[in-house]
Amino acid sequence: MYTIRTLNNISQTGLGKLPPAEFTIDPEAANPEGIILRSFDMHQMELPENLLGVARAGAGTNNIPIDKCSERGIPVFNTPGANANAVKELVLAGLLVSSRRIIDGAAWVQSLKDNEDVEKAVEAGKKQFTGPEIAGKTLGVIGLGAIGVQVANAALDLNMNVIGYDPFLTLESAWHLSASVDKAETLEELVSQSDYITIHIPLNDKTRHTFNQELFAATKKGARLLNFARGGLVDHEALKDAIEKGIIARYITDFPTAELLGIENVIVTPHLGASTPESEENCAEMAAVELREYLRYGNIRNS
Numbered sequence: 252m253y254t255i256r257t258l259n260n261i262s263q264t265g266l267g268k269l270p271p272a273e274f275t276i277d278p279e280a281a282n283p284e285g286i287i288l289r290s291f292d293m294h295q296m297e298l299p300e301n302l303l304g305v306a307r308a309g310a311g312t313n314n315i316p317i318d319k320c321s322e323r324g325i326p327v328f329n330t331p332g333a334n335a336n337a338v339k340e341l342v343l344a345g346l347l348v349s350s351r352r353i354i355d356g357a358a359w360v361q362s363l364k365d366n367e368d369v370e371k372a373v374e375a376g377k378k379q380f381t382g383p384e385i386a387g388k389t390l391g392v393i394g395l396g397a398i399g400v401q402v403a404n405a406a407l408d409l410n411m412n413v414i415g416y417d418p419f420l421t422l423e424s425a426w427h428l429s430a431s432v433d434k435a436e437t438l439e440e441l442v443s444q445s446d447y448i449t450i451h452i453p454l455n456d457k458t459r460h461t462f463n464q465e466l467f468a469a470t471k472k473g474a475r476l477l478n479f480a481r482g483g484l485v486d487h488e489a490l491k492d493a494i495e496k497g498i499i500a501r502y503i504t505d506f507p508t509a510e511l512l513g514i515e516n517v518i519v520t521p522h523l524g525a526s527t528p529e530s531e532e533n534c535a536e537m538a539a540v541e542l543r544e545y546l547r548y549g550n551i552r553n554s
């Protein structure tokens with residue numbers, strides 16, 4: 252019998268993949284053999300003595316002390332692709348919202364609630380919320396894993412031109428990327444040609460502050476930047492400077508920090524990328540199966 256500790260609210264349907272005859276699920280277990288988690292920061296805790304495997308119900312693993320786990324021979328699993336559709340849908344919403352002034356326009360209409368003639372006020376004031384169409388514009392996709400590829404293919408369907416950059420993959424490989432996506436040789440090339448840029452790479456020591464002063468200096472003026480990957484990929488001081496200089500017309504991110512609040516042309520959502528019932532279930536199920544197969548048979552997938 253193995254004990255699995257869940258460190259976040261993990262979908263019960265997914266956990267159903269761990270048969271109760273072999274696995275006890277206990278969110279309070281002090282010394283579990285397995286851990287399944289979502290966004291809990293595992294750097295804050297000592298690794299339990301009995302720990303044999305960790306599974307993240309999500310793609311990113313930057314909240315897990317991989318080095319410490321490796322030193323002890325503990326594999327860390329993730330669930331690539333299991334939430335890709337959910338994130339893609341949010342990115343598409345972000346793409347549209349970065350162009351069309353839906354959020355501030357709707358807030359402005361609400362602010363007219365005490366106005367005597369709302370229709371007249373709307374007709375007089377709506378011009379301030381004009382925004383460009385995305386069709387015919389260029390989207391640069393940084394990172395062509397499960398999510399980046401889905402976003403790139405969907406943007407083609409919206410009649411955008413799409414450029415991809417991924418130093419680790421050939422564009423024809425993994426996840427069925429459309430042949431209509433052009434390839435950029437460098438990040439600088441991608442950002443200098445893109446009207447919209449979306450980031451889909453993991454956060455680690457090599458990618459932290461990918462968007463820094465130098466990359467912003469190479470970016471096309473008036474670009475809209477979407478970050479539904481990780482907040483640390485963008486240097487916020489450099490971002491503020493790029494917004495002031497008009498290099499970045501809008502920044503949309505799913506990773507709130509205090510320094511981003513109250514800045515004009517920045518939209519922050521509360522880490523909603525994978526927050527759909529479908530994705531939560533898919534991720535929990537994949538994480539549970541990975542851990543189950545490892546504890547049962549030593550099989551390793553996605554670690």
Ligand code: MLT
Pocket residue numbers: 289290308309310311312334522523524525526
């Ligand atoms: C991911 O890394 O895939 C997401 O952060 C998952 C989540 O929102 O929990």
